[in-house]
Amino acid sequence: MTRIACRQLAPRVGEPQSDRLRATAAIVDALESGAQVIVLPELATSGYMFDSVDELRAAAVPASDPLFALWSELARPTDAVVIAGFAELADDGTLFNSAIVVDGSGVRAVYRKTHLWDREKLFFAVGAELPPILDTAVGRIGVLICYDLEFPELSRHLAIAGADLIAVPTNWPRMPKVAGGVRPEVVIAMAMARINRVAIAACDRSGDERGQQWNHGTSIIDLTGDIVAATEEEGGTAIAELDLSLSRDKQHTALAHALDDRRTDLY
Amino acid sequence: MTRIACRQLAPRVGEPQSDRLRATAAIVDALESGAQVIVLPELATSGYMFDSVDELRAAAVPASDPLFALWSELARPTDAVVIAGFAELADDGTLFNSAIVVDGSGVRAVYRKTHLWDREKLFFAVGAELPPILDTAVGRIGVLICYDLEFPELSRHLAIAGADLIAVPTNWPRMPKVAGGVRPEVVIAMAMARINRVAIAACDRSGDERGQQWNHGTSIIDLTGDIVAATEEEGGTAIAELDLSLSRDKQHTALAHALDDRRTDLY
Numbered sequence: 001m002t003r004i005a006c007r008q009l010a011p012r013v014g015e016p017q018s019d020r021l022r023a024t025a026a027i028v029d030a031l032e033s034g035a036q037v038i039v040l041p042e043l044a045t046s047g048y049m050f051d052s053v054d055e056l057r058a059a060a061v062p063a064s065d066p067l068f069a070l071w072s073e074l075a076r077p078t079d080a081v082v083i084a085g086f087a088e089l090a091d092d093g094t095l096f097n098s099a100i101v102v103d104g105s106g107v108r109a110v111y112r113k114t115h116l117w118d119r120e121k122l123f124f125a126v127g128a129e130l131p132p133i134l135d136t137a138v139g140r141i142g143v144l145i146c147y148d149l150e151f152p153e154l155s156r157h158l159a160i161a162g163a164d165l166i167a168v169p170t171n172w173p174r175m176p177k178v179a180g181g182v183r184p185e186v187v188i189a190m191a192m193a194r195i196n197r198v199a200i201a202a203c204d205r206s207g208d209e210r211g212q213q214w215n216h217g218t219s220i221i222d223l224t225g226d227i228v229a230a231t232e233e234e235g236g237t238a239i240a241e242l243d244l245s246l247s248r249d250k251q252h253t254a255l256a257h258a259l260d261d262r263r264t265d266l267y
Numbered sequence: 268m269t270r271i272a273c274r275q276l277a278p279r280v281g282e283p284q285s286d287r288l289r290a291t292a293a294i295v296d297a298l299e300s301g302a303q304v305i306v307l308p309e310l311a312t313s314g315y316m317f318d319s320v321d322e323l324r325a326a327a328v329p330a331s332d333p334l335f336a337l338w339s340e341l342a343r344p345t346d347a348v349v350i351a352g353f354a355e356l357a358d359d360g361t362l363f364n365s366a367i368v369v370d371g372s373g374v375r376a377v378y379r380k381t382h383l384w385d386r387e388k389l390f391f392a393v394g395a396e397l398p399p400i401l402d403t404a405v406g407r408i409g410v411l412i413c414y415d416l417e418f419p420e421l422s423r424h425l426a427i428a429g430a431d432l433i434a435v436p437t438n439w440p441r442m443p444k445v446a447g448g449v450r451p452e453v454v455i456a457m458a459m460a461r462i463n464r465v466a467i468a469a470c471d472r473s474g475d476e477r478g479q480q481w482n483h484g485t486s487i488i489d490l491t492g493d494i495v496a497a498t499e500e501e502g503g504t505a506i507a508e509l510d511l512s513l514s515r516d517k518q519h520t521a522l523a524h525a526l527d528d529r530r531t532d533l534y
Contacts, residue, residue, distance in 0.1 A: 114533060115528050115529075115530065117523050118519075118520045118521070118522045118523045119522060121522050126530070129533070130533050130534070147523070150462050150525075151462075151529060151530070152419035152423070153529070153530075153534040156419070156420075176493075178457060178492055178494070179447070179493055179494035179497075180448055180449040182446060182447040184457075184491065187461070188492075190445060191455045191459070194417075194451050194454070194455060195417050195418075195455060224445070225451045225454060226443075226445040226446055227446035230446075252385075253384075253385045254385070255388050256384055256414070261382050261383075261414075261418070262418060263381050263393070263420075266381060267420040
């Protein structure tokens, strides 16, 4: 069993030092609780509601930032893997909405969001590469960021590539609940998990930031598409233990297979 | 506004004449209630729980069967379109799990299910073509059958092809409800609707057939992914009025577009 923790932080634009501290504290807390996979929200170290590119640039850092080396050091005594969103400043000055994957060995991957939502297009460049999948001590972890989940092409890609778990840092702007009292973005995550028989850990944010409310939709979802842990609380944590190796069995039934039943001759 | 009706029939293997009568009666009822799109379950005229291919063959009919000409005659005074599942006997004797689309002008299309669920593989051949999309008096209607919905590649195909509504005859075997008290197959339908900004009318079946229970998941879903009408009742009807032309606007927001935001350079 793998212990997964998602911490629904509330970063604030213009306070990157405080955001970084709170993200680090969340990782320490999660490690202390025995978490082996720790997921933080999208843009956890910078906030989201930028007024200008200058404001974003002031909070953006490269993947070589000492913060991520510190996270790696914190994780080192354990098998833990940390996935967190951050505003990335690339070597050539380009700004990306990225997620970093860190374990005790260092920075394992940086994923640059390939589907930018709404006003993000005014601030960030889109990533040029499909999301990564990492072999870690606790299994194969794929990464998506927020709106990426609404493109089933990507969840499918990660499932085919063998992801045991898809970690999804998100900042889900508040949307009305749909039937069943669930937020629509969570419905989409549930569907992606079940369709692909893969576990999904989506870490949303909280906090009123410049008038923007959020879904508080943090959810850990098993491969049947059911929510096994969630929090709607401001700053809450969702924790679940999942047998991630189950994601390697794609049989829905003896004669139905989530991936082999695709009609690759038709699409 | 287009009035859509889904009737949760309970066909029974071995009683095709009775199944045909009840399907026809459901169409008459729906027409009398002013329905312009009428969706019946998968295999509505034959039942589902076949013991043998012979039993299936005895209930299978070609698309030229007089039943469908009768349905067309019933629909003729109106703009109505009927979509229903049936066991199809092809000219060469092959058996397909198909859906027929009928309006006042006759049989408009036959779709042969491209993803067969579990034991269906023992009885039916898979269809060789992507699902159709029909220009009708009430808009462009795409068709999927049941398990097809779990392959987002198909909903996506229909949305790109311009479907205003996806009609989905289904026979959803009973599965435990997931978070929110919704059946997982309905969660998937909700996600497909929202991701593609397209309305979905899924007509499930009811009735204990040879010990098999069903989801009773009949749901009409708008393009936000919310359920606007549903029935869990044995033999119940879900009715909703939807402005299907809304499906032509794929903008989630001023700067986010359900289809244009795909990264066709990556997948």
